[in-house]
Amino acid sequence: MEFAQKVKEAVDTFVSESKTGIKELRYTAESTLKNVISEAQDELEVQKSNFKANADRIQAKLKGPFDLAKVQADVQEEVNILLGQVKNSYGRNAERVKNLVNTAESKVENLAEEVKADVKKAAKATKEKVSK
Numbered sequence: 104m105e106f107a108q109k110v111k112e113a114v115d116t117f118v119s120e121s122k123t124g125i126k127e128l129r130y131t132a133e134s135t136l137k138n139v140i141s142e143a144q145d146e147l148e149v150q151k152s153n154f155k156a157n158a159d160r161i162q163a164k165l166k167g168p169f170d171l172a173k174v175q176a177d178v179q180e181e182v183n184i185l186l187g188q189v190k191n192s193y194g195r196n197a198e199r200v201k202n203l204v205n206t207a208e209s210k211v212e213n214l215a216e217e218v219k220a221d222v223k224k225a226a227k228a229t230k231e232k233v234s235k
Contacts, residue, residue: 113229120221128214135207142199146192153188157181 164177 110229113225116228117222117225120225121218124214124218124221127217128211131207131210131214135203135210138203138206142196142203146196146199150192157184160184 161181
């Protein structure tokens with residue numbers, strides 16, 4: 104009976120520690136998802152602001168006399184502005200995604216190491232209890 108009780112205690116400890124690890128992993132995943140959503144909302148606001156500024160600038164250019172040189176200059180300027188915004192947005196978002204992925208990866212790796220340590224500890228405790 105004593106052996107069965109020791110095995111049951113070891114299994115209960117392992118299950119409890121595993122549940123804690125899973126809860127931490129779930130929290131990490133949820134936290135990462137919330138961060139991604141928040142970053143996406145921030146980027147959406149930036150893009151809305153850029154869109155409004157672009158629309159206002161284009162509307163201002165549509166007023167007044169037109170000639171080929173003015174139209175070409177305006178189109179070239181808009182292309183340059185658009186390219187600058189795309190590069191800026193890509194750089195900003197690539198860094199955001201990289202940071203989010205690195206943070207999540209680090210948390211998952213740490214949690215995996217903790218779970219491995221808990222498994223080893225539980226296995227050792229089980230062996231000790233069994234051999235007593």
